[in-house]
Amino acid sequence: MTRASTVFVAPFALPSTLRFLGAAALLPDTTFSVVAQEPAASFMGALDDGVRGRIAEFVQVEDCHDAGQVEAAVRKIAGSTGRGVTALVGILEPLQEALAQVRERLQIRGMDRAEAGRFRDKSVMKDALRAHDLPCACHYLATDAAGALEFARGTMPLVAKPPAGAGARDTFRVDDVSQLEGWLRSHPPTPAQPLLLEEFVQGREFSFDSVSVGGQHLFHSISEYSPTPLQVMESPWIQWTVMLPRDIEVPEYAPILSAGPRALDALGMVTGMTHMEWFRRSDGSIAISEVAARPPGAQFTSLISYAHDRDFYRVWAEVSILEDFTPPPRRFATGAAYLRGQGAGRVARVAGIERANQELGDLVVESQLPKPGQPKASSYEGEGFVILRHEDTERVRDGLRRAVEILQVELSA
Template sequence: MPDVVFVAPYFLPTTARFIDAVGRTPGVRLGLISHDPREKLGPDVSNRLTSHLRVDNTLDTAHLVGAVAAIGRQMGGIDRLMGPLEELQVPLAVVREQLGIAGIDVETARNFRDKDRMKSVMARNGLPCARHRLVGTADEVRRFISEVGLPVVAKPPAGSGTRNTFRLNDPQQVEDWLAWSSPARDQPTLLEEFVIGEEHAFDCVFVKGRPVWWNITRYYPTPLQVMENPWIQWAVILPLDISGPEYEDIRQAGPRAIATLGLETGLVHMEWFRRPDGSIAISEAAVRPPGAQFSTLISYAHDFDLYAAWARLMTYEEFDPPERKFAVGAAYLRGQGQGRVVGITGLERAQAGAAGTVVEVQLPKEGQTPSGHYEGEGFVIVRHPETSRVEEAIAAIVSNVKVELG
C-alpha cells in the first residue's frame, strides 16, 4: 500500500482530476497538501484522502519540507511525492532529497525547469536547439545580439505559459525593452536566437530510463504568434499517424534529450520547431503533464485516461502504452475587442462544419473576463479516425466562431 503525498496550491479543474486519479490508483493511501481548503474538492475526491494539510505557501521550499514531514508523520511514512504544477517541480525534488523519498532528483528537476541550464546541457550533448545566453546587463544583451543577430526572444529563465516572453525585432525595440525592463544580475533574462518554423509538442513517457510512449501535437500557429496577434484563435492538432519519416528526427532527438537531462521515470512535455530547411530545434521540456487541455486531448486520441496513467506511472513506475485510435484537435475560442464576453456568433456554421466530430465543448460565458492568454476563453475538442477530417473541423470552428467582448 504506497503512501502518496500530492501537493497542489489550488484545485483548478485539471488539478482536481489529477488528485482524483491518484486517489483512485489501486492500493494508494493519499495525503494532500494545498492552499485551498479540503471542502473545495467534491465529496468523491475528498472522501478518498487519508490526510489533508492546509498550508500558506507550497512554493516556499523550507515551508514545504516541514509540511511534507508533518503529513508523513500523520500517514506513517511517504513512498511518493508528486504534483503536476510546473513551479513545484524543483521544490518537490528538494523535499524528496531532504526526506529520502524516491523520485525525480534535484539536478534533474533543475535541468527541466531552468531553460538556460536545459539548453546548455542539450547543446553540450549535440542536441539541436537555439543559441541562448543568460544576460544580466544591457552590455551583455547587446553583445549577444551582435553575435546572433535579430530577432531574438527574451524570456524569464524559468517561465511558463509564454508569460513575459517577447520577440525583439529591431535595434529600437531592443533599446525600448532595455529602457523598460532591463535585466539585472539578480534578475537575469534568457535571450535566444529566434527560431523560424512550425512549432510542435513531443510528449514522452520514460520508465526506468527508457522511452515507452510518445505523442506529437502540431500548433497553429506558435503560442508567441498567438500572443502577438489578439485576433488569432489558437488551434492544435494531434495527427492520427505519428509513425512516419517526417517525425523520425524528433523521435530520435526527443528521447535522447530527455535521457540527457537525467530523467529515469516520468512524463515529459517537450516543445520543438521544424525549420523551413527541414531541420529541427528542441525548444523546451517540462517534466510534468502538459497543460492547455492537452492531457484530455491525448486521452481522447487513445481512448484512455492519461490522468490515471500519470498517477500510476508516478506511483508504481508502470505505464502500458495505449494504442492511438483517433486524430484529435482543439480550437481555443478567444474574445475579440475590449471588455467582457457579451456574445458568441457563428456557432451554427461551425457546428455544420464540424458535424460528427465534436467530443467536448466549453463555451465562453457571458460576462467572463478574458484570460489574456493563448488559451482564450473556452475551447472545442474534436476527434475522428481521419486527420484530414479533424483539420477541416478545426478550420470550420476557428474561422466561424467569434467571441465578442464589449
C-alpha cells in the same frame, strides 16, 4: 497493505489540477493526502465526494513553493498517517524544484534537485542539450545590459524571455538592437534576474509529449501548433489550434523521433510525463525549444487521452506514483480549437454555435464554450475550447480550421 502513500501538492483547487488530483486519489490500495494553500473548506468543497472521501490528511501551508513549508507538511502527514510518504507529486511547473528539494531531504523516490533544475532553467537545459549535440537555438543568458547587446548585435532577430517563464507571458520577439536597448533601460538584467536571449527560430512549432518509467522512454505523442504561441500572443485576433495527427511514425517526424528521447536522456529524465516543444524550419531541420518535467497543460492531457482511448490523467498517476505503465496504440487524430474573445470586457455571447454544430457536430468529443459574463482570459488559450476527434487526420485538420472561422466569441464592456 497499501502500495503507496502519496502527498499531492496543489496551491489551489483549479479545475486542471483537480483532474490529476482525482486520478491520483482514486488509485486503489494507496493512501492519499493533500498539501495546499487554499483553506480546507473551500478546497474540499471543489472535490467530488468520492475523491474527498479518499483524503487521509489535508495540510494547509502559506506557500507551496517553499520547500521548508512543504517538508514540514509532509513530515506531519507521515506522523499522523503512520506511514512513510512514498510519492510527493504536483503538476504545476513552478512547484517542481521545491518538490525535488523535499524529496531529496526526505529520501522520497522521484526527480531530484539537479534533474528538476535542468528542466526548469531554460539556459541550463540548452547547455545540456547542446553538450549532447542536440539541436536547439543559440542562446545567451544576460546578467547585464552590455552582454545582452553584444549577443544581440550578432544574432538578430531574437527572442527574449525570463529563464524560467511559463505560458509565453513574458516572451517577446526583438527585431532590432534599438528595440532591445529600450527594453534593457526599463528592465536591466542582473545576476539575480537574468534575461535569456535566443536566436529566433523561423518555422512551425510542435510538441513531443512523453511517458518514461525507470529511464525508459516508453511513449510519445506529437502535436502541431497552428500558429506558434508567440504569434497567438502577438495577434489578439488569432484563435489557436493544436492537432495530434493519427500517424506520427512517419518520415516527416523522423528527426524529432530520434532527437526527442535523446533529449530526455540528456536532461536525465527517469520516471514521469514530459512536455517538449520544438520547431521545424522550412528546410526540415529541427530545434528543440523547451522541455517541462510535468504533464502538458492546455487540454493536451485530454487530447492525448482521446487519441489513444486511454485516460492519461490516470496514466500520469499510475506512472508517477506506482511506476506502472503499458503504452496504448494511437487510434485517432484529435485536436483543439481555443476560443478567444476579441477586444475588451466580458463574454457577451458566442456566435456560430448552430452552424458549428451542423458542420462539425459529429467530430466534437468535448467542448467548453465561453459563458456570458466570463472575464476575458489573459492567456492565449482564450475563454473556451472545442475538441474534435476522427480516424481521418485531414477531417480533424479541416474541422479545426472551420471551428475557428465559424465560432466567434463576442466581448462587451
